[in-house]
Amino acid sequence: MTSARIGASDRLFLIGTAAAVSVVPLLIVVITVIVVIAAWPAVQTHGLTLLTGVEWDVPRQQFGALPAIVGTLTSSAMALALAAPVGVCVAVFVNELAPRTIGTAVGALVDLLAAIPSVVYGLWGIFVLLPWLRETVMPLLRDTLGLGRFALFSGPAYGPSLLASGLVLAIMILPYIAAVAREVLAAVPRAQREAALALGATRWEMVRDAVLPTARAGLIGGVMLGLGRALGETMAVTMVIGNRNALPDSLFAPAYSMAALLANEFNEATGDAHVSALMAVAGVLLFVALLVNALARVLVGSVRTRHARVPG
Amino acid sequence: MSVLVAEPRAPGATDGALAPAPRVRVEQLSAWFGSRRVVHDVSIDCPSGGVTAIIGPSGCGKSTVLRCVNRLHETVPGARTSGRILLDHADVYDERVNPVSIRRRIGMVFQRATPFPHWSIRENVLAAARAAGGTHDIIVEQALERAALWREVKDRLHHPATALSIGQQQRLCVARALAARPDVLLLDEPTAALDPISTQRIEELVYELRGALTVVIVTHNMQQAARVSDQTVFMLAGDVIEADATDTLVTRPRDPRTEAYITGRFG
Numbered sequence: 001m002t003s004a005r006i007g008a009s010d011r012l013f014l015i016g017t018a019a020a021v022s023v024v025p026l027l028i029v030v031i032t033v034i035v036v037i038a039a040w041p042a043v044q045t046h047g048l049t050l051l052t053g054v055e056w057d058v059p060r061q062q063f064g065a066l067p068a069i070v071g072t073l074t075s076s077a078m079a080l081a082l083a084a085p086v087g088v089c090v091a092v093f094v095n096e097l098a099p100r101t102i103g104t105a106v107g108a109l110v111d112l113l114a115a116i117p118s119v120v121y122g123l124w125g126i127f128v129l130l131p132w133l134r135e136t137v138m139p140l141l142r143d144t145l146g147l148g149r150f151a152l153f154s155g156p157a158y159g160p161s162l163l164a165s166g167l168v169l170a171i172m173i174l175p176y177i178a179a180v181a182r183e184v185l186a187a188v189p190r191a192q193r194e195a196a197l198a199l200g201a202t203r204w205e206m207v208r209d210a211v212l213p214t215a216r217a218g219l220i221g222g223v224m225l226g227l228g229r230a231l232g233e234t235m236a237v238t239m240v241i242g243n244r245n246a247l248p249d250s251l252f253a254p255a256y257s258m259a260a261l262l263a264n265e266f267n268e269a270t271g272d273a274h275v276s277a278l279m280a281v282a283g284v285l286l287f288v289a290l291l292v293n294a295l296a297r298v299l300v301g302s303v304r305t306r307h308a309r310v311p312g
Numbered sequence: 313m314s315v316l317v318a319e320p321r322a323p324g325a326t327d328g329a330l331a332p333a334p335r336v337r338v339e340q341l342s343a344w345f346g347s348r349r350v351v352h353d354v355s356i357d358c359p360s361g362g363v364t365a366i367i368g369p370s371g372c373g374k375s376t377v378l379r380c381v382n383r384l385h386e387t388v389p390g391a392r393t394s395g396r397i398l399l400d401h402a403d404v405y406d407e408r409v410n411p412v413s414i415r416r417r418i419g420m421v422f423q424r425a426t427p428f429p430h431w432s433i434r435e436n437v438l439a440a441a442r443a444a445g446g447t448h449d450i451i452v453e454q455a456l457e458r459a460a461l462w463r464e465v466k467d468r469l470h471h472p473a474t475a476l477s478i479g480q481q482q483r484l485c486v487a488r489a490l491a492a493r494p495d496v497l498l499l500d501e502p503t504a505a506l507d508p509i510s511t512q513r514i515e516e517l518v519y520e521l522r523g524a525l526t527v528v529i530v531t532h533n534m535q536q537a538a539r540v541s542d543q544t545v546f547m548l549a550g551d552v553i554e555a556d557a558t559d560t561l562v563t564r565p566r567d568p569r570t571e572a573y574i575t576g577r578f579g
Contacts (some may be wrong), residue, residue: 194422
């Protein structure tokens with residue numbers, strides 16, 4: 001083979017892979033553009049009331065998505081608050097503390113959570129979680145522990161609620177947070193751990209002083225990747241959140257999320273105004289999810305590259 | 313401020329000025345990584361307050377021996393040891409001994425500087441120093457002074473440790489180890505990644521520490537061993553080939569392999 005032909009084959013290879021790869025950013029751009037174009041009429045007609053209005057009344061052409069936005073953000077935040085500490089603890093246990101066989105087994109089990117289809121989470125939510133919340137957890141929190149005095153834990157215990165949605169989401173994002181956290185902890189150089197151990201650190205002190213601070217940005221990134229998943233999760237949330245289009249005044253109250261709103265209404269959307277309003281909601285969801293994911297990637301990446309350079 | 317060591321010590325009990333540094337005796341030490349035996353029945357006697365150099369080519373097991381002394385070797389998955397290592401008369405491998413308490417008596421400095429990157433210079437020095445006595449300001453100044461770093465950093469103690477040059481970071485690691493008031497200091501090729509001037513600083517420092525601490529330094533640099541140590545141990549492929557007073561070993565080696573190494577014919 002002549003060197004010219006070698007050069008040509010390399011160039012062909014480059015062009016081929018580049019073409020395949022360029023599909024990915026192109027898709028993101030195309031999807032974003034389509035959503036924006038489709039949402040544009042609604043944005044022009046309703047303006048900021050799309051974001052701030054609390055009435056979603058299709059016949060009267062009122063499209064205020066605030067309850068769905070609030071529902072998405074609060075249920076995701078709740079999921080994060082529950083799953084982030086557990087996920088990081090799982091990672092620390094599996095990577096740093098447990099004997100290798102036990103650690104691997106626990107890690108594999110947690111990873112398996114990610115394999116459960118979200119509709120199965122939804123069914124489990126309906127048949128197991130909701131009755132349990134209705135009959136045990138909600139009365140316990142509200143009456144036995146007396147938390148009913150606070151608005152967050154007051155109101156009738158229906159079952160379907162922000163709380164249910166937050167719990168299901170927490171379980172669903174746990175494996176993602178744990179997996180990224182494990183990867184990030186594994187990227188902390190051994191030299192860093194040995195420096196702490198050689199100074200007489202206990203295992204816990206080593207994790208606290210040498211491992212977690214070094215991994216911090218990546219851990220936050222992992223948590224935000226989990227947040228990205230929670231924001232967009234549709235099926236399981238739709239099945240347990242209650243689908244009530246009103247601002248939730250309690251964790252026990254049925255609520256709505258943007259993803260659930262879209263899934264429920266798109267099929268029966270009548271009229272251009274309705275479709276356009278739904279597209280606007282989709283745009284908000286897309287924007288928030290992309291933002292959170294991008295930020296998360298940057299944070300996770302910072303740990304990897306920083307320690308690729310630091311001598312290990 | 314987070315501090316690694318919380319346990320107070322009896323006043324004066326381990327102060328280098330009051331109690332002599334312990335003699336470190338390695339007896340019939342073998343070490344494995346999985347099924348690979350990298351150290352074979354090694355015995356080394358490091359006199360109290362002396363500087364012992366362990367030399368040999370890469371992979372001869374010298375660093376592993378050092379890492380067995382503070383029980384760091386066993387923290388590597390699959391690693392194990394046999395034999396005894398005595399600090400004065402106490403075996404660091406005694407079942408009742410917690411390796412953490414051993415490591416609090418034995419300081420260690422690695423080949424690569426390993427300051428905690430998220431901490432300031434001051435915080436790094438104090439990482440293991442809570443029990444050392446005196447106020448923190450004094451501990452920081454004394455430790456940095458001993459490590460010949462004080463004048464360079466005294467006006468920026470709150471800057472991140474990673475803002476220092478590599479040579480300064482290594483001296484910071486020495487200061488961090490000294491601030492914990494160890495009885496023994498282990499140096500694992502401490503100058504391998506340093507420029508000549510930083511290397512000279514570290515060597516002067518090791519020289520000045522003699523008497524106060526029992527020092528064991530691993531190096532592949534024969535000249536360095538000659539400059540800083542009282543006695544030298546030559547290792548090859550996991551075995552001790554020869555151990556003697558440094559002057560003797562350097563000038564009149566008994567074993568032809570030692571001679572070959574120190575005259576630069578291999579390694």
